[in-house]
Amino acid sequence: MRTQRMAVSALAVLTTFTLAACGTEPGPGAGSGDSGDPGDGSGTVRTEPPLTGVHWNVSSLTVDGKKTTAPAGAHVEIGSEGKATGSLGCNRFKADVRIDGSAVTVGQSTTTAMACADDVQEFEVAMGRAFHGKLDAAVAGSGDARTLTLTTAQGDSIALNSEPSAPLTKTGWKVSGLHSGDVASSLPDGTTGRARLTFGEDGTVEGNLGCNSFHGKAVVSGSTITFGPLASTRKMCPGGSMKLERALLGAMKGETTYTIAHRTLSLTAKGGDGFEATARATGR
Structure with a gap:
């Protein structure tokens, strides 16, 4: 495995994906995932949900109305200092992230360059094409049962779900x-x-x-x-x-x-x- 700095045009896969994962930080009057703007009663919080410090599994990608299940292991973890790391299902990535209200923007990114199965490579390319620039983040649910939806201006979206940390006891x-x-x-x-x-x-x-x-x-x-x-x-x-x-x-x-x-x-x-x-x- 080798890690390389990619050109801006080649960063689409992981730059946008990390952006997607990165959601918003809580601010004055921000929702918490189980409180805040009641919205339409569905439990979806539209105001600055706390997305850092969460392991987000990627469940699916929807582009032009076509939904594709994410490769096993695809996930994003967002730090509290504008950094995100994770896996697209084969290659791992790191990226800088800027958060502004419910919009998220990804900066410089690096990725590993492993050869992956054809379907995984296709998924990563689709992620890069679909997720670029600003994304709108919405969280539904609360506690360890949260889902995150990131949507582009064109209406494409990525769906993620939170996975809690393993407990110390009774874990192998x-x-x-x-x-x-x-x-x-x-x-x-x-x-x-x-x-x-x-x-x-x-x-x-x-x-x-x-x-x-x-x-x-x-x-x-x-x-x-x-x-x-x-x-x-x-x-x-x-x-x-x-x-x-x-x-x-x-x-x-x-x-x-x-x-x-x-x-x-x-x-x-x-x-x-x-x-x-x-x-x-x-x-x-």
């Missing part, structure tokens, strides 16, 4: 990377996909360290997890697996802090060492 987390301070690193060779853990609502944790299974106490309070002594099996494992196990046991020791960004868990011990884990994506 698969370890995907390690970090020490601000330095991230990949897992040791041969260990990808092996380490996993699940936090129970009763203050326990269990899982696999990459070779040996483990269980123990893990008390959650706010943004901290306090681990008690962890018990594990004692199998002899390959070198990479043992290296991963030592890293995970070092991170899950005493009081730690954690954050969840949609379906990614980041856990850090007091010394700065920690790991990232991902939750299985929900069905669409």
Whole structure:
């Protein structure tokens, strides 16, 4: 995979799409998705719905009256500082976004350049042609059951739906990377996909360290997890697996802090060492 800066004419696919995803920021008298302008009674909020900090799955694209289902995995995540990231179903993108009332405008964008299936490439091209310039954003529903519709001046539209962040407890987390301070690193060779853990609502944790299974106490309070002594099996494992196990046991020791960004868990011990884990994506 390689990332490249694209010319303005080639940015249509992801520039407009990111714009679409980016909606509006709340302002004085703004609606919240479950309050505000009652409109026509349908629950649609027309005034500045909060769209940042939400994982929006792309469900479909309608161009010239023809509706096309989006590729699995197509989504947009909008930051609070005029940035948006996501996937068109194959290639990932980043873009600058300007928000002005219910209008959204996308600036410079970058995208990966992977070869994709023909139907996915066709979808991305259609997105680029349909979504360019200003888009009107409308949110319906509330809480974790929101939908977002972005409409062009020509009447073409993109439909998205919100997906909530994964809960810490009762979620199967698969370890995907390690970090020490601000330095991230990949897992040791041969260990990808092996380490996993699940936090129970009763203050326990269990899982696999990459070779040996483990269980123990893990008390959650706010943004901290306090681990008690962890018990594990004692199998002899390959070198990479043992290296991963030592890293995970070092991170899950005493009081730690954690954050969840949609379906990614980041856990850090007091010394700065920690790991990232991902939750299985929900069905669409």
